[in-house]
Amino acid sequence: MTEELNSDETNGLNLLKQLEHILESDTLIDEVGFIHPSQFAALNDGSSDDSQYDSTVFWNKDNKLAISTDALFPLYNAAKHTFMTTMKLYKILISSPGEADTNLDGMVTGTISVSGESLETEVMKHSKALLLLSWDFGTAWNSRKLVVLKKQQFLLFMDELLLSALILSYSPKSEHAWSHRRWVIKRIDGKCPNFQDLVERESELVEKIAEGKGNISLLLTAFSVEFLQKSKMNYRAWSHRCWLIAYMTKEQVRNELNKSRKWAELHVGDNSCFDYRQHLLHRMLEHSYSKLDPSGSSYCTPDVYHFWMEELDWNEMLIKRYIGRESLWVHRRFLSQFGLKHFCFTDGSWYPCGVDIDNFVRGEFQLFQSCLTISDTGFEDGQAQGLFAAAYILRVSKQLLNSGAIELQEKLRDLGALKTALNQLCPEKTLLWNDLIGGVNNNL
Amino acid sequence: MFSTFSQLKSLDEYFLQKKDSFESVVMEHLRMNGAYWGLTTLDLLGKLETVDQDKVISWLLQCQDESGGFPGNIGHDPHVLYTLSAVQVLALFDKLHVLDIDKNDDGSFSGDMWGEVDTRAATYGSAAYDIIDTIFCCVGALAITGSLHYIDKDLLGWWLCERQVQSGGLNGRPEKLPDVCYSWWVLSSLILIDRVHWIDKGKLAKFILDSQDKDNGGISDRPDDAVDVYHTYFGVAGMKNSRVFSFLPNEVDKAVGVCSDTSGEGREVGLSLLEYSGLKAIDPAYALPVDVVNRIFFSRK
Numbered sequence: 001m002t003e004e005l006n007s008d009e010t011n012g013l014n015l016l017k018q019l020e021h022i023l024e025s026d027t028l029i030d031e032v033g034f035i036h037p038s039q040f041a042a043l044n045d046g047s048s049d050d051s052q053y054d055s056t057v058f059w060n061k062d063n064k065l066a067i068s069t070d071a072l073f074p075l076y077n078a079a080k081h082t083f084m085t086t087m088k089l090y091k092i093l094i095s096s097p098g099e100a101d102t103n104l105d106g107m108v109t110g111t112i113s114v115s116g117e118s119l120e121t122e123v124m125k126h127s128k129a130l131l132l133l134s135w136d137f138g139t140a141w142n143s144r145k146l147v148v149l150k151k152q153q154f155l156l157f158m159d160e161l162l163l164s165a166l167i168l169s170y171s172p173k174s175e176h177a178w179s180h181r182r183w184v185i186k187r188i189d190g191k192c193p194n195f196q197d198l199v200e201r202e203s204e205l206v207e208k209i210a211e212g213k214g215n216i217s218l219l220l221t222a223f224s225v226e227f228l229q230k231s232k233m234n235y236r237a238w239s240h241r242c243w244l245i246a247y248m249t250k251e252q253v254r255n256e257l258n259k260s261r262k263w264a265e266l267h268v269g270d271n272s273c274f275d276y277r278q279h280l281l282h283r284m285l286e287h288s289y290s291k292l293d294p295s296g297s298s299y300c301t302p303d304v305y306h307f308w309m310e311e312l313d314w315n316e317m318l319i320k321r322y323i324g325r326e327s328l329w330v331h332r333r334f335l336s337q338f339g340l341k342h343f344c345f346t347d348g349s350w351y352p353c354g355v356d357i358d359n360f361v362r363g364e365f366q367l368f369q370s371c372l373t374i375s376d377t378g379f380e381d382g383q384a385q386g387l388f389a390a391a392y393i394l395r396v397s398k399q400l401l402n403s404g405a406i407e408l409q410e411k412l413r414d415l416g417a418l419k420t421a422l423n424q425l426c427p428e429k430t431l432l433w434n435d436l437i438g439g440v441n442n443n444l
Numbered sequence: 445m446f447s448t449f450s451q452l453k454s455l456d457e458y459f460l461q462k463k464d465s466f467e468s469v470v471m472e473h474l475r476m477n478g479a480y481w482g483l484t485t486l487d488l489l490g491k492l493e494t495v496d497q498d499k500v501i502s503w504l505l506q507c508q509d510e511s512g513g514f515p516g517n518i519g520h521d522p523h524v525l526y527t528l529s530a531v532q533v534l535a536l537f538d539k540l541h542v543l544d545i546d547k548n549d550d551g552s553f554s555g556d557m558w559g560e561v562d563t564r565a566a567t568y569g570s571a572a573y574d575i576i577d578t579i580f581c582c583v584g585a586l587a588i589t590g591s592l593h594y595i596d597k598d599l600l601g602w603w604l605c606e607r608q609v610q611s612g613g614l615n616g617r618p619e620k621l622p623d624v625c626y627s628w629w630v631l632s633s634l635i636l637i638d639r640v641h642w643i644d645k646g647k648l649a650k651f652i653l654d655s656q657d658k659d660n661g662g663i664s665d666r667p668d669d670a671v672d673v674y675h676t677y678f679g680v681a682g683m684k685n686s687r688v689f690s691f692l693p694n695e696v697d698k699a700v701g702v703c704s705d706t707s708g709e710g711r712e713v714g715l716s717l718l719e720y721s722g723l724k725a726i727d728p729a730y731a732l733p734v735d736v737v738n739r740i741f742f743s744r745k
């Protein structure tokens with residue numbers, strides 16, 4: 001049965017055909033932008049050479065694609081409608097393959113063919129167009145998984161990574177696009193000859209997207225300012241990178257630790273990269289444990305220990321250079337916890353890859369004292385530094401209560417001073433400080 | 445004072461899906477969440493009866509997939525995230541019985557509906573907006589299963605309190621901007637572990653109120669941004685949690701418009717000014733009004 005189409009719908013379907021034609025003829029598009037119609041004149045520059053599409057709506061050159069914001073609404077409606085109709089047919093086909101042809105005959109409208117093969121091509125074509133316009137349309141992502149899984153061709157999996165990367169380049173926080181990548185990677189693990197290279201490129205992609213270096217150079221869209229804001233502190237991107245660690249070799253983990261140091265230094269306000277380094281350190285520790293002989297005769301893990309020591313020094317250097325940055329202190333908190341658990345000992349058994357716990361505590365108190373001095377200057381950053389340092393020391397103290405650190409017992413005799421400092425620096429959290437310090441006192 | 449809900453007809457349109465812009469249709473895949481956010485906000489305000497519930501429920505049942513699960517909208521694939529929202533909406537209307545529970549052999553709500561659905565929802569039901577909602581989901585799941593003793597409450601409470609920044613708002617991670625929606629994630633978690641007194645509630649309430657559109661109603665992520673149904677819900681729910689309403693009536697009077705649209709943009713949202721009639725209490729683990737949760741528990745066999 002053929003429905004009557006009104007002129008808006010016809011227009012939408014025409015636009016969709018043009019878009020899909022562009023996507024089929026230029027499979028290497030790496031940049032998409034939605035731009036205001038007035039910007040087309042400048043882009044076209046009088047040299048529109050493809051009569052296959054309306055040059056006031058689309059622009060496609062050098063693997064870049066621009067779509068007029070005026071066309072988005074009809075285009076989306078047509079893409080959604082066409083996709084949903086195709087998907088309905090495809091679902092009938094796969095649920096009852098034998099009877100499919102007879103079932104479908106009654107439903108097919110002129111343009112859609114009934115064979116399974118071509119229906120799959122249609123699903124892929126329409127879902128791609130739809131996802132470019134509406135990237136969190138989960139049903140469309142699912143349909144692609146269904147088809148790719150059925151075909152089991154390696155290149156099709158690779159195409160999925162490309163489509164997802166294209167979408168992430170202008171929608172860097174699309175949960176579905178990230179999750180689609182994880183699905184692909186899980187599927188090709190063990191079946192792909194250059195899997196470790198792929199993992200490495202994947203990690204680089206996250207960094208590129210987290211930096212906001214998605215492809216917005218050419219198409220200055222109305223959304224570009226918003227885009228830059230969106231790409232900052234991208235939790236989903238960094239979670240994806242943390243997830244990826246499980247697929248890395250020992251060597252790769254080490255390389256990632258070295259490579260991401262620079263990035264972290266340039267983005268001290270973004271705790272994501274520090275969080276990533278924490279996951280890497282944990283992974284490194286796991287690798288080194290699995291190396292040990294089953295009798296467990298040795299607890300020596302020199303490589304991790306040295307990385308930890310370096311990280312601690314590096315973090316202190318950053319803390320002193322960038323005053324009052326919360327992310328740096330949160331990272332130090334992790335490092336001290338990590339170190340106290342694995343590398344700090346009281347009985348001299350620590351050599352050659354451990355430190356004496358009293359020495360460690362002394363060092364941390366020195367850092368605290370020096371930061372407290374800065375907070376006296378009255379500047380906001382300095383005050384923040386003092387507060388973070390005091391809260392950090394309170395945290396370390398809480399952790400060390402039962403460790404037998406002699407140095408600490410002496411230091412903590414004067415908890416009153418710490419309490420005064422905290423209440424002065426952050427009076428609105430008085431109840432918190434009192435409860436926490438009370439808790440430490442009771443356990444001394 | 446406006447007559448209440450003169451503009452709520454847009455809520456009807458919301459379910460009829462009469463949309464005429466790209467911005468509004470492009471979010472249609474998560475309409476089920478929008479329905480939950482909008483309707484729960486209305487119920488907290490004691491205004492749920494102004495909605496045509498037959499229309500909502502008929503739309504909702506049209507959404508249901510043959511597997512038993514619910515999608516974000518008619519014809520989409522089901523997901524536990526939307527299934528939770530659908531069940532919550534039905535619970536609000538006291539219509540849980542419309543679900544043919546035996547039919548769902550995929551386990552989405554077989555057996556003890558609440559234990560099952562909520563635990564899953566608390567575990568999976570978040571799109572992980574940030575680490576904070578993951579924490580909320582874990583704490584919520586532990587609370588529902590009676591396992592809160594596994595948590596170091598002081599340590600978690602301390603970290604949650606550190607989310608409060610100078611302006612009084614809460615952020616999701618260190619050095620991020622504060623956002624009204626964290627009022628819900630952080631406060632609920634703090635209440636569940638009994639550490640909510642560690643936070644400066646007065647300052648938080650002020651931050652939420654500063655995030656309202658005082659002319660048209662509705663609440664945004666932070667002061668001077670555009671309002672939407674998501675943040676309106678979390679703002680209202682969060683304010684109830686912070687238990688600061690004794691000094692709010694006048695403010696709420698102007699403030700709490702309820703939206704009708706899930707476009708997330710709030711552009712063509714028909715916001716209405718409500719007469720303040722007090723807010724209902726909301727359950728921090730189930731994210732439903734307390735009376736709705738009680739109704740379910742006490743009617744269970």
